Structures are given as structure tokens and as C-alpha cells.
Amino acid sequence: MTDNARPPSSRTSKALKTPGAQPVVAAVLDDTDRKLLALLAEDATRTYAELGKLLFLSAPAVHERARRLKKEGVIKATVATLDAARLNRPLLAFVHVDTTSWAVTRQLLALKELSDVEEIHTVTGESAMLLKVRTRDTQTLEQLLARIHAIEGFTGTRSYIALTTYLERGPSPEL
Amino acid sequence: MTDNARPPSSRTSKALKTPGAQPVVAAVLDDTDRKLLALLAEDATRTYAELGKLLFLSAPAVHERARRLKKEGVIKATVATLDAARLNRPLLAFVHVDTTSWAVTRQLLALKELSDVEEIHTVTGESAMLLKVRTRDTQTLEQLLARIHAIEGFTGTRSYIALTTYLERGPSPEL
């Protein structure tokens, strides 16, 4: 929508000298980069000219930085943020799954096909896995729990239903 | 060119009788709306022409739907998704805060100023609040916990550190 795809250019890109395997570590960012990322993380529909005024840069300069940050993978994607309530998903829950064997993990990964499931993590502590799920009602949540209980090798689940969400956002740069 | 490859778009809207107040409820969405939302939720940089091909619609028609969905608040924003690891935040943790009084909630809301904190919810269960935080290292996490412990009126915190994140995405339309 806002990313005009143009024919590939023969632009000279500096080949980063990365000795050894590709390091998945922190990128090198200056203050302007961080401010730009913070701005894009809250609203990616702004024009480069507009961003330029906020950053005291020209539009092409902002464009160049954004291009570099995308290429480096700091900006993973640009997505639309949807309102869960208007999508008929008012019920948010965090489900801790206590397992006895790691084989259960593989079974739980199949849950990513369900649009109800937003997050799947393995975690430390007494429970081995943590799910963030958003359903239409408690019955749909119960169906989801029943599906988890059908898997062998876990000791139980504990669900925490969100009453009010005061803050919910993605990763943002420090400072 | 007018082949009938167009899928039927049935208006299967949830009438959703709300007897009381609560003005914010599910929007009326047909199948095309849901597909469009799913597409935009995964990549909002596509052109309207491109979306039109995927949805068997013309570009102006897609534009009209997107405009309506934004106006109705189904699409809350369009944001850049950042890579936490490259932002120097490799440590993801969920912190359960056990409180004795609801007054603690107000104190915790001040934490939203910190860029480390991504989510703040009040939840059911033995713990009253749940935080999703992302820090650079364990020491930074400890500082954050120390800040919470400085607040009066809670019995303790339990932290679950994410080992691997297998899935992490925002709300998407059902089906």
C-alpha cells in the first residue's frame, strides 16, 4: 500500500563483512534509527516527508534508513493491527500447559493453525509451555482446552483470563 | 474475462443481541472482508491491485473496503513489526504479580512508560496482574522486578522466561 515496488535497481550495496556464521544479534543503530523505528512501530502510514520533519531529515534520507533497516531485518514486516473485539474475539486468555515430556511440544505446535492462538512459547518454571489465545467466548476456549487435554503427556493446564488490557504493543527500541 | 471465479460472499454476520449497553461490539464482516483483513494483518505493504487479484476484486473495490474497515475501527493501525533480538531485547518474560489490593494496579500502570514493558493485563486466578516484558538481559529484568517490589501491597511475583517463541502474531479474523 505504501511501499511502491519498483523494478530492481543496480544499486551498489555494501557487502557486510560477517566473519563466520550469520550473527543473529543486535544491529548497529544510532539515535535517529531508534526514533525512526519507534515512529514506524506506532504508525507506519506516515509519509517519508512527514517522518523527515519529525527527524529533521529529508525524505530520501529517511527512505534510505528505512530501506536499510528492512534489509537488515530490524523491520520484519508492516502489518495492519486489528481490533480483537470487533473481530468477535473479546476473550483473551493465557494458558499454562504443564507437561512431563518434551514430545508434547511438537503436538502443541499444531495449534498454530488455529486463528484463536496468537502466541506459543516454551518457558521456564513449573509449566513448560505458555499460550496466548483469543476466543469468542468461554465455550470456544473450553473446546481449545479440550483439544490440549486430548494430547498425552501433560499434567494439566492453568488458564488466566484477562479482565482488562491496559497495554499491548510490539517490541520497541530502547530509550 | 467475466468468468464466475468469484467466490460467494455471504454476509454471515453475528447479529449479536446486546441487551444492555456496551456499544463496542463485533462489526459486520463478510467473507471478503475477513480475507482482506487476514491479508493486511500479515502484510500491509501490498498494493490494492495485488490484493484485488487475491480477492477477485478491482483495486477501487478493495480500497473502498479497506477505507470502511479503518473507519469502523476494525483496522486500528498499520505498524512496523520489529525484530526484538536485533533491538537488543533477546529476553522475553511473563511476570505474574500477586497483589492484595487493587490499588496496586494503578501503580503498575506507570510501567507502561518503560519500553521494556509490552503488555499489562489484569487477570483472573491467583495472580492479579500479568506483564509481558522484553529486556536486554537478566539484570535488566531484575531491575524491573525490583521496581515492582518497591510497590506496597503485593505478595510476590513469579516470572516465566521464554526459551523459544514458536508463534507470535496479532488478532486475526476467524476462519
Add this chain to the structure above:
DNA sequence: CTTGAAACGCGCTATCT
């Protein structure tokens, strides 16, 4: 809803400092 056309804004490139 469609196609077609037209005007405008802006992404993007090129060139220079």
C-alpha cells in the same frame, strides 16, 4: 460491483555536495 481515465501525491532514483 465493474472498467477506464484522469489528477495528484509520493515512493524511489539519480546526481551533487
Add this chain to the structure above:
DNA sequence: AGATAGCGCGTTTCAAG
């Protein structure tokens, strides 16, 4: 590294079917 100028795509609106 950043600024300025300009091309051209894509968005956006309008008309007619």
C-alpha cells in the same frame, strides 16, 4: 553520511455501465 530535482508508479477520485 545528507540535500535537491525529477521520473513514474500507485493511490484516489470520478464517470458510465
